[in-house]
Amino acid sequence: xxxxxxxxxxxxxxxxxxxxxxxxxxxxxxxxxxxxxxxxxxxxxxxxxxxxxxxxxxxxxxxxxxxxxxxxxxxxxxxxxxxxxxxxxxxxxxxxxxxxxxxxxxxxxxxxxxxx
Amino acid sequence: xxxxxxxxxxxxxxxxxxxxxxxxxxxxxxxxxxxxxxxxxxxxxxxxxxxxxxxxxxxxxxxxxxxxxxxxxxxxxxxxxxxxxxxxxxxxxxxxxxxxxxxxxxxxxxxxxxxx
Numbered sequence: 001x002x003x004x005x006x007x008x009x010x011x012x013x014x015x016x017x018x019x020x021x022x023x024x025x026x027x028x029x030x031x032x033x034x035x036x037x038x039x040x041x042x043x044x045x046x047x048x049x050x051x052x053x054x055x056x057x058x059x060x061x062x063x064x065x066x067x068x069x070x071x072x073x074x075x076x077x078x079x080x081x082x083x084x085x086x087x088x089x090x091x092x093x094x095x096x097x098x099x100x101x102x103x104x105x106x107x108x109x110x111x112x113x114x115x116x
Numbered sequence: 117x118x119x120x121x122x123x124x125x126x127x128x129x130x131x132x133x134x135x136x137x138x139x140x141x142x143x144x145x146x147x148x149x150x151x152x153x154x155x156x157x158x159x160x161x162x163x164x165x166x167x168x169x170x171x172x173x174x175x176x177x178x179x180x181x182x183x184x185x186x187x188x189x190x191x192x193x194x195x196x197x198x199x200x201x202x203x204x205x206x207x208x209x210x211x212x213x214x215x216x217x218x219x220x221x222x223x224x225x226x227x228x229x230x231x232x
Contacts, residue, residue, distance in 0.1 A: 043222045097218040
């Protein structure tokens with residue numbers, strides 16, 4: 001089956017610094033990638049949708065200047081949390097779909113971010 | 117508007133008991149997909165099943181079975197003879213054509229704990 005990787009799997013950073021999370025589709029080309037955030041004991045909340053070569057579409061209430069998303073190639077999307085604060089600590093999950101007509105969605109293993 | 121409701125926040129059972137997780141959805145589309153995912157403590161989402169709106173046949177896979185009832189907009193999940201390894205959070209999700217291609221709408225999840 002299709003595989004999506006995320007790197008790093010966990011990261012601890014200091015308040016005020018920026019951290020980049022990578023999402024890669026390993027064996028398929030991902031036309032669309034999604035970024036989710038999940039707080040403890042809560043559901044996945046969609047943050048943004050990114051399509052290769054175009055600007056990401058952010059969900060209402062998500063600060064686009066704080067959560068920078070770049071989908072530079074068909075196999076890589078990155079989420080950069082800028083000037084991170086403790087309230088940004090969360091589990092970030094990406095997913096990818098492989099084609100315009102495909103509804104198969106593949107999830108990465110997630111990245112746990114802790115901001116101290 | 118799309119919505120997925122999992123009314124059960126937490127369920128506890130003893131090993132070998134059967135357990136049913138409820139899922140009710142809302143969509144205006146006639147073509148849509150329904151999913152169940154398992155999220156163990158590690159955090160990685162595990163795909164369990166995808167069902168399209170035109171296929172109302174119930175499905176069984178080992179100890180797992182799914183009951184799709186369009187008339188009540190429900191897609192319930194039953195685990196027969198539960199095991200400790202079934203302990204996880206289970207998410208029901210909806211995907212339709214009314215919005216961003218491939219976007220999933222998640223329920224809030226049901227935490228299942230199976231005691232030995």
